[in-house]
Amino acid sequence: MFNDKSILITGGTGSLGTALCKLFQSDPPKRLIIFSTDWKKQENLRDSLGNPPYMRWFIGNIRDPERLGMAFEDVDYVIHAAAIKSLEACENEPEEALKTNVIGTHNIINAALDRGVRKTLLISTDKAVNPINTYGTCKAMAEKLIINANNYVGWKNVKFSVVRYGNVVQQQFGRACLEKAD
Numbered sequence: 001m002f003n004d005k006s007i008l009i010t011g012g013t014g015s016l017g018t019a020l021c022k023l024f025q026s027d028p029p030k031r032l033i034i035f036s037t038d039w040k041k042q043e044n045l046r047d048s049l050g051n052p053p054y055m056r057w058f059i060g061n062i063r064d065p066e067r068l069g070m071a072f073e074d075v076d077y078v079i080h081a082a083a084i085k086s087l088e089a090c091e092n093e094p095e096e097a098l099k100t101n102v103i104g105t106h107n108i109i110n111a112a113l114d115r116g117v118r119k120t121l122l123i124s125t126d127k128a129v130n131p132i133n134t135y136g137t138c139k140a141m142a143e144k145l146i147i148n149a150n151n152y153v154g155w156k157n158v159k160f161s162v163v164r165y166g167n168v169v170q171q172q173f174g175r176a177c178l179e180k181a182d
Contacts, residue, residue: 002029008075008117009034010062010108011082013041016123020079021049028054035071036082037061062104068111075115080108080146081123083139090134101138102145109149113158122146122162 002024009017012034024032035058036042042057049055060067062082072078083101084090090097105122112120124143127136149160 002027002077005029005076006031006033006074007077007079008032008058008071009079009081010036011080011123012036013038013045014081016081017079018045021045021055025049025052028052030054031056031074033058033071033075035060035062035068061100062107063099065107065110068107069114072111072115072117076118078108078112078117078120079123080105080120083123083142085125085135087133087135090138094134097134097138101135102141105142105145109145109152109160112160113149113152113156116156116158118157118159120146120149120158120160122160124162124164126164128164 007024007029009020009032011017012021013036017034017036021032021034031054032052033056034042034045037059039059042059046055046057058067058071060071062068062080082104084097090101108120111117122142124139125136127133128139128143129136131137131140143162146160146162153159
């Protein structure tokens with residue numbers, strides 16, 4: 001299904017990104033771009049997967065719109081899994097959670113619109129439902145931004161979607177989510 005497609009995963013070295021990389025090994029896309037801030041995790045993942053020729057590695061932060069613009073060039077699908085997910089970190093550093101989880105998501109939207117990314121999928125959490133903490137509040141705001149982005153696509157064939165429970169799903173998750181985002 002994705003043989004002729006380019007897929008970018010933000011937070012690509014996290015648990016979900018790693019699982020998706022392994023899933024795509026059996027039927028690789030044209031290009032799989034791993035976008036993350038941690039070069040050491042990228043190196044470890046690259047080594048564990050055998051550095052497949054279809055994979056590309058981007059060191060970057062979703063807080064950096066210019067870097068996102070470069071990474072999103074000729075991308076068909078984005079799986080946006082990058083976030084500060086630690087409840088403690090979000091409570092202790094709410095401004096950092098805001099910058100990454102909300103403003104970073106806004107940057108993802110702008111890059112996707114600018115580059116004409118066909119589908120952008122935000123990985124969210126059940127904590128976004130009636131949030132009682134900073135993490136849940138930030139993810140609820142990110143969800144609203146993603147859903148509302150569909151109002152700005154105009155004539156472009158671009159779609160924004162959200163799924164929850166991204167870190168507890170089975171192997172078929174990545175493909176199913178992209179198929180259902182149509």
